[in-house]
Each structure stands twice: as structure tokens, then as C-alpha cells.
Amino acid sequence: MQSKKRTTIYDIAQKLNIAASSVSRALSNSSHVNEATKKLVLKTADELNYKRNNLASNLRKGQSKTIGVVVPFINQNFFSNVIAGIEDASYQKGYNLIICQSNELESKEIKCVNTLINQHVDCIVISLAADSSDHRHLQNIIDNGIQLIQFDRVADELETLKVINDNEQASFEAVSHMIAQGYKRIALLEGPQNLHIFSQRKTGYLNALKKFDMPILDELIIENAWTKELGAKATRKLLSLARPPGAIFASTSDFSALGVLEVASAMGIKVPSELGICGYSNEAFTEITSPSITTIDQFSVYMGQTVANLYFQEMANKDTEVVPKTISIKPKLIVRSSTLRKG
Amino acid sequence: MQSKKRTTIYDIAQKLNIAASSVSRALSNSSHVNEATKKLVLKTADELNYKRNNLASNLRKGQSKTIGVVVPFINQNFFSNVIAGIEDASYQKGYNLIICQSNELESKEIKCVNTLINQHVDCIVISLAADSSDHRHLQNIIDNGIQLIQFDRVADELETLKVINDNEQASFEAVSHMIAQGYKRIALLEGPQNLHIFSQRKTGYLNALKKFDMPILDELIIENAWTKELGAKATRKLLSLARPPGAIFASTSDFSALGVLEVASAMGIKVPSELGICGYSNEAFTEITSPSITTIDQFSVYMGQTVANLYFQEMANKDTEVVPKTISIKPKLIVRSSTLRKG
DNA sequence: TAAATGTACGCAATCGATTGCAATTCGAAA
DNA sequence: TTTCGAATTGCAATCGATTGCGTACATTTA
The missing domain is CATH 1.10.260.40 (lambda repressor-like DNA-binding domains)
Known part of the structure; x- marks a missing residue:
């Protein structure tokens, strides 16, 4: 060899x-x-x-022209799209990508970060693992003089470059849309609230209810309904209530929404006339279920490009210090059959 | 900075x-x-x-503990799964992954390969771009003393390590299954034949027809029906024939099969009773269409792990020269409603 | 013609970690 | 007491590319 x-x-x-x-x-x-x-x-x-030999060249020049990326799972639609976007923009600038997956575990996330620091990458792009609570390893990135960019699942308290979705606004619009369609008693399937993306979606939901003077009913808010199975389970519980919901907003994911749809179909409940359903993420399959599922598109590929370009932009003016900056991308509500019962 | x-x-x-x-x-x-x-x-x-500083360490030691991966698109289900598998196995061995996408373009594929050579990766894992015809860049990898592993879309004539799916067998089984279900006049949607995966699938199709003494009808074989749109277009053409097919095998992808299904639904043709449909890849959505789509699972994550472990295995016995070796993974036919009209 | 400017190129240090070989110490065996 | 060897540790070269500095030579200007 x-x-x-x-x-x-x-x-x-x-x-x-x-x-x-x-x-x-x-x-x-x-x-x-x-x-x-x-x-x-x-x-x-x-x-x-x-x-x-780039190893030698980079060693001498003190930069590696490499961006490290840490995501929970490479093969989840949203993340693979973001990575594709990052790759696309980085390639044009002659940068390489080193990819790691945290498997949603803080322990592995820390190891990934350390590996990337050892590799002397110029920049680390990260979307936090679900159970990531302590952020010393992120501080460590900064302390090692490496540019840190957080996206989607960010640690708010750390002052870094960030690229996020305006989850609150998207969620607000989705719920407002359902209200406009005449749905009452709208339930929420929520994700782990330590991830801000989920608490923001909840806030959007609450704000919409408030704005339209609808009561907030605790029995209609189900924690941790992240997967298809958990979404299905939550739906069974909701639909067996004395006064079941008129619509369900699966703010965690489209998979959760799919679980809702399947349970509703199995129980002979008609969507959208008897039950409205809205998911989150605009997974490919939401278009082809029957009925098709209303959801929220996050512009994931574009988000990746934005992350990379943000870095290159900051690098362009090396002299000036990097100021913490947040780019918020406004997701788009995609209205489909599952919530359309008017005109 | x-x-x-x-x-x-x-x-x-x-x-x-x-x-x-x-x-x-x-x-x-x-x-x-x-x-x-x-x-x-x-x-x-x-x-x-x-x-x-791994740059320095690697320079000195003459190895980078890094594997380069080149795929057409990172955000295609099959590839993102393979990458997840590679990452999983590599991480355990302390190896990093550098990921590039060729965008199905030979020109970009060549650039990616060169970048990886410059980076002194220890191994390059590649699945060829659709328009990749000349393979000098692959030879170049070998000439630079880098281990080359091809997967899925491989250049047969190059004697390297390979991990492939037994496309021919899978295709044979799928068509045999449709024949057993009583379907006559089974059409084939085929992909670019310069990619062996597609020509192998065609061979499997032809062999099954031969084995069961069914005629091979050129009018039922449609070239280049790779995407949902092209699958739909092909279906319109097929269904307007004087003697339309009884089943359609979308050997290119599940997306193509989805196009078939949508056209059939729009035309009021009942699946599976009037038309059988089989796709390829076991995309998540095939399970939730109505009817659900029969397809072929490629064990993509496992395939990635196999690729990585093949490399580590070969490295384990450094002394012996690497002998060209091909690991063939047998895909699994997933029978669903779209081809089930008997028992 | 002398001085000044510029071009082309070599020397040697440097980036940070690794490693063969030599040097040192120290205790044990003769 | 002398000798030998094991255990530690230091020295210096090395991986390959980059770059500041200096030199040699050519060209331009006074």
C-alpha cells in the first residue's frame, strides 16, 4: 500500500x-x-x-480551506439538503467539507467537534443534537480560533454567527391559516422544548391562538410527538378525548403528521373536512399522500448555501472583527388538501 | 480571526x-x-x-486517516444513506470523511477526485456520475497510491475493490413476481445504459421474460425514464398503445414509479387490478402511496458500512497486496399492494 | 560610466509532530 | 568496584510547501 x-x-x-x-x-x-x-x-x-500535498501546504499556511459540519443525521432530508447547499457554495470557493454526525448524542457531538478542531478546519458549522445542553464544546471551538456558525438548532446564548428559520412566524402563519379555514380546537404536537426550534414553534402557535381569541387548552398540547409512531399515538389519545380537536398541527415534523393522517384514515375520520392536519418540513412525501399534507418549507438547500456564503463573506473582510450576526430565513407555508375545507 | x-x-x-x-x-x-x-x-x-495538529501529524506520518467520498448528489436518499453508513463505520475507526458531489457531471467528478488526491486522503470511495465515460481519473487515484473503492455505479473494466448490488437478480425477481401475479405484457422503464446498474436491471428483466417464455416487445421498453416526470410521460405513451401493458416495471427509481402511478390514477386505471407497478430503491414514500408501491430495497446504509469495513479489512493486512474484490449485496424485493392482485 | 532600480532565483527557516539514534541515569549482576 | 543493560530522555532530521531575505545580474537613468 x-x-x-x-x-x-x-x-x-x-x-x-x-x-x-x-x-x-x-x-x-x-x-x-x-x-x-x-x-x-x-x-x-x-x-x-x-x-x-495540501497537508504540507496547509500546515505551512496555517489554514486548511476546510469546513467541518456536524449534524444529527446525515441521511435526514433536511440535513442532507443543507449539506448539499453548503457543499455547493464551498466547492466554488475551493473549500472542502468534512462531515460528521452526532446521532443526536451530546457525547458524540463533543467528540466530533474535537476531531474537527484537531483537523484544523477553518470553520465549524453545527446544528445541535437534541440532547445537547452544555455548550462548553462550542465555546472551545471559538477559543481555538475557529469560526463557528450555528444553524437551525442553535444555542441562543452563544454569540456566534447563526442561520435560522423564523420558526415562530412560520408556525404562527400555519395556525392562522387553519383558524381562517374555520378549524376550532387546534391541537399541537410539540418537540423537546430544550431545542429552541420547537419552543419557537410553540410560541407561534400560542400567539396565533391569542390573536384570534381562541382558548389555549392544555389537553390539546402533546409533548414529544416527534416521530410517525409518536404522532400516531398522540393522535389516538387526542381523538379519544370527550371533545376531540378539529385540527392537529404536527409542529415537529411531517413524519409526525403522517402518523396523524394514518390514524385518522384508520378511524374513518375524514381529512380535511372532519380533521385538519399540518406538518413541518415539506418532506417529499407530503405531496403524494391522500390527501396531500399542508406543511412548511424551510428552503433547506438555500439555507446551506447561506451558511457557507456567510462564512466567506466574513472572511472577505479579515481585518474587521467578526460581529455576531443572525440570518433568519422565512419559511413558507405550503397549503395543501389536508387543511383546505373552504374555497 | x-x-x-x-x-x-x-x-x-x-x-x-x-x-x-x-x-x-x-x-x-x-x-x-x-x-x-x-x-x-x-x-x-x-x-x-x-x-x-493533525495536519502536522499526518504530514509526518504520511497518512491522513481520511476517506474521500464522491457521489452524484449528497441529498439523494440512496447516497445520503450510504454516506451515513460510511460515516458510522469510519467514525469507529477514527477516520474522517471528506464529501464531494459530482452533480452527475464527469467534469466536476474529475475535479473532486483531484481535490481528494491533493488532500492526501487514504482512500477514495466513488459512485460514478451518469455521464462519466472516461475513467482516467480513477486510474489516477490508483497511480497516486490511494486505495480506490467503487460502489453501486462502478466501472467494470477497472480492477478495484467494489461493492455493488446484484441488480440483475433483483430485477429478475421483481419481474418474476409480476409474472407470477398473472401480469402479461410487462413494460420496462430503463435508465441510461452506459451505467451498468441500469443495463443489469434490463438484463434481469429480459431473463425473467425468457425464463417464463414471454415475448420481448420493443414497444414496451422505454429509454431514459429516470424521473417522475419522465416516468409519467412514458406511461402516457404506453397506455395509449393499441395494446397497452398490463404492468410497468420502473427499473430506474421509485420516483419514476410514482409518475406511473399518478398518470394511472388520473386516467382512472385501477392499480393493481388493471395495471401492476414496481419501482426501485424503497424510498420512504413508496409505503404511503395508495396503493403502496412494490419496490426493491438496496440496504443502502448497510452498503455504506460494507464499503468502509472493506477498506479497513484490506488495511489490516498491509503486507499482502490488495486483490481486486467485489462484494455483491443482494437487494430485497418488497412486495406491496401495487402488484398484488392474487391472494 | 556610475548609480539606481528591478527581475529572477537560491538559501534557509518555518509550520508541528514524529522517530531513529545517541546519550544519560541507575540499578543489578559479576 | 566494574560492567552491562534496561529505562528515559534529548538531539536532530524529516514530512512537503511556503516565504522573508539576500544576492547576482540586467536594465534604466543621471
Whole structure:
């Protein structure tokens, strides 16, 4: 393995009988080289199949042109889209991506962060694990002089660059829409409230109810209904109430909403006429269920691009210190059949 | 930016008044250090918040403990699952992942490969772009002493490590199943034949027809019906034939199958009684369409783990040369409502 | 012609960690 | 007491690319 040695600038230098420094300058297109020798070096480099050793280059230059990304799961729609967006923007700037998944565990998240620090990445982009409570490892990133950008699931109290969705507003609009459709007694399936994204969605829900003078009913607010199964379970509970809800807002995810839909279908309850359903995330499948599910699009790919470009922008003015900044992307309510019972 | 300098082994050495080499040995838990000094070094390293500079370490050691991955799109279900599998297995071995997407373009694929070579990754894992025809860049990987593992979409003629699905067999089983269900005139939606995965699926289709003495009808074989839209278009064409097909095998993807289903529903054609539909990939949504769609599961996460473990296995016996080896994973036919019209 | 400016290129240090070899210490065996 | 070897530790080279500084030579200007 790895038996053959790669050609280095010294090999090129030796062959052309010049100094390695000249080779380096030629390859980096410096102005302090003669055009003739530059061409010669380039030609020889090509002949010898030279590839720059970025490890050495980065070590010397003190930067790695690499962005580290930590997400709970790579293969969740939202995150894979964000990563695709980051990759897209980063590639254009010649940056590489190192990807880690925290599996929603703080312990693994910490290890991932440490690995990335060791790798001397220039920037770490992170969306917190569900059980991440202590944020010393994030502070550690900053202390090591690495740019930190949080997205979606952020630690509010840390003053860093952030890219988030306006969850509260989106949630407010979704619930307002359901109210406008004449739904009463709108239930909420909520996620772990230590993640701000979920508490914000709850706030949006509460605000909408308040604005339209609708009562807030504790029995209609179900904690931790994150998955399809939990959504289904919550729905069974809600629908067996003495006064069941007229609509259910699965603020955690579309999967949860799917669970709602399946239980409703199984119980012979008609959607949207007897029960309205709204999910969150605009997963591909929401379009093809019957009825199709109203949901909220988060512009995930765009979000990834925004994250990367935010970093490059900040880097562009190196001189000025980075000021904490939050970019809020407004999600879009996608109204579909599951909440449409008027015109 | 990057203003503060990180602590190095020299800082630790200076503080303890010992040589840097001793610090290095202590940190790498070498046996050639006194237990007392080892403890002292570890303690001081912790106090000074020391993080090893992997760039330097890797440069010196001539290996990067990094695996490069090139896929067409990170945010396609199959690929994000494979990547999750690779990450999972790699993380356990202390390896990092650098991820690139080729966007199905050979030109970008080549650039990605070159970047990874420059990064001195230890291994490159790749699934070819649809328009990748020339494979010099893959040869280049090998010539640079980097282990190459192809998966799913592989270049057969290159003798490398490969992890593939037995597409032919899976396809054969799917078509056999449809025949057993009594479907006649089974149509095939096929993908670009320069990708072997698609030509293999076609072969499986043809073999099944042959085995059961069914005629091969060219009018029932539609090229390039890869997406939902193209699947829909193909279906309109097929269903308007003088003698339309009794079933459609969308061998390209579940999205294509979804296009088939939507057109059939729109035309009032009953699935599965009047038309059988089978997709490929076991996308999440196939379970929730009505009727649910018969498809083929590729065990994508497992495939990723297999890829990574194949690499680690080969590395385990460094002495012996790596022999080209192909691991074939048998996909599983998932029979659902869309092809079930008997018992 | 002398001085000044500029171009091209080599030397050597540097980034931070690792490692072969040499040097030192210390206790044990002869 | 001398000798040998094991255990520690230090020295210095090394991985490959970059870059500040200095030098040699050519060109321009006074």
C-alpha cells in the first residue's frame, strides 16, 4: 500500500536543476518567476503527475480551506439538503467539507467537534443534537480560533454567527391559516422544548391562538410527538378525548403528521373536512399522500448555501472583527388538501 | 480571526522543561516514557487546552486517516444513506470523511477526485456520475497510491475493490413476481445504459421474460425514464398503445414509479387490478402511496458500512497486496399492494 | 560610466509532530 | 568496584510547501 512515492516540488526542482522555492512560486503563479521557467515547471509538473500535498501546504499556511459540519443525521432530508447547499457554495470557493454526525448524542457531538478542531478546519458549522445542553464544546471551538456558525438548532446564548428559520412566524402563519379555514380546537404536537426550534414553534402557535381569541387548552398540547409512531399515538389519545380537536398541527415534523393522517384514515375520520392536519418540513412525501399534507418549507438547500456564503463573506473582510450576526430565513407555508375545507 | 496561537507540544515541553519528543511520546502513549512524566504531560496538555495538529501529524506520518467520498448528489436518499453508513463505520475507526458531489457531471467528478488526491486522503470511495465515460481519473487515484473503492455505479473494466448490488437478480425477481401475479405484457422503464446498474436491471428483466417464455416487445421498453416526470410521460405513451401493458416495471427509481402511478390514477386505471407497478430503491414514500408501491430495497446504509469495513479489512493486512474484490449485496424485493392482485 | 532600480532565483527557516539514534541515569549482576 | 543493560530522555532530521531575505545580474537613468 502507498508504496509509490508521490512527486514533490523537490523532484521537479532537481529535474530542472533549480531551487524548490522557484518551483513553488511557479506553481502558485507568483509574479516573481520568469515566464519561461514558470511554463517549464508547469510542463514538468504535469509530466511527473505532480499533485500538491495540501497537508504540507496547509500546515505551512496555517489554514486548511476546510469546513467541518456536524449534524444529527446525515441521511435526514433536511440535513442532507443543507449539506448539499453548503457543499455547493464551498466547492466554488475551493473549500472542502468534512462531515460528521452526532446521532443526536451530546457525547458524540463533543467528540466530533474535537476531531474537527484537531483537523484544523477553518470553520465549524453545527446544528445541535437534541440532547445537547452544555455548550462548553462550542465555546472551545471559538477559543481555538475557529469560526463557528450555528444553524437551525442553535444555542441562543452563544454569540456566534447563526442561520435560522423564523420558526415562530412560520408556525404562527400555519395556525392562522387553519383558524381562517374555520378549524376550532387546534391541537399541537410539540418537540423537546430544550431545542429552541420547537419552543419557537410553540410560541407561534400560542400567539396565533391569542390573536384570534381562541382558548389555549392544555389537553390539546402533546409533548414529544416527534416521530410517525409518536404522532400516531398522540393522535389516538387526542381523538379519544370527550371533545376531540378539529385540527392537529404536527409542529415537529411531517413524519409526525403522517402518523396523524394514518390514524385518522384508520378511524374513518375524514381529512380535511372532519380533521385538519399540518406538518413541518415539506418532506417529499407530503405531496403524494391522500390527501396531500399542508406543511412548511424551510428552503433547506438555500439555507446551506447561506451558511457557507456567510462564512466567506466574513472572511472577505479579515481585518474587521467578526460581529455576531443572525440570518433568519422565512419559511413558507405550503397549503395543501389536508387543511383546505373552504374555497 | 485565527489571532490566538494554539498550544503546541513545544509549549508543553517548555513549561515542563523537557524535550518536545518526550511530550510527543507521552501523548501518543508510547512505552518509552516514564509513567510520572506521562501523567504530567497529559495534565499540562489538558490545562493548556492542547489539541494535536493533525495536519502536522499526518504530514509526518504520511497518512491522513481520511476517506474521500464522491457521489452524484449528497441529498439523494440512496447516497445520503450510504454516506451515513460510511460515516458510522469510519467514525469507529477514527477516520474522517471528506464529501464531494459530482452533480452527475464527469467534469466536476474529475475535479473532486483531484481535490481528494491533493488532500492526501487514504482512500477514495466513488459512485460514478451518469455521464462519466472516461475513467482516467480513477486510474489516477490508483497511480497516486490511494486505495480506490467503487460502489453501486462502478466501472467494470477497472480492477478495484467494489461493492455493488446484484441488480440483475433483483430485477429478475421483481419481474418474476409480476409474472407470477398473472401480469402479461410487462413494460420496462430503463435508465441510461452506459451505467451498468441500469443495463443489469434490463438484463434481469429480459431473463425473467425468457425464463417464463414471454415475448420481448420493443414497444414496451422505454429509454431514459429516470424521473417522475419522465416516468409519467412514458406511461402516457404506453397506455395509449393499441395494446397497452398490463404492468410497468420502473427499473430506474421509485420516483419514476410514482409518475406511473399518478398518470394511472388520473386516467382512472385501477392499480393493481388493471395495471401492476414496481419501482426501485424503497424510498420512504413508496409505503404511503395508495396503493403502496412494490419496490426493491438496496440496504443502502448497510452498503455504506460494507464499503468502509472493506477498506479497513484490506488495511489490516498491509503486507499482502490488495486483490481486486467485489462484494455483491443482494437487494430485497418488497412486495406491496401495487402488484398484488392474487391472494 | 556610475548609480539606481528591478527581475529572477537560491538559501534557509518555518509550520508541528514524529522517530531513529545517541546519550544519560541507575540499578543489578559479576 | 566494574560492567552491562534496561529505562528515559534529548538531539536532530524529516514530512512537503511556503516565504522573508539576500544576492547576482540586467536594465534604466543621471
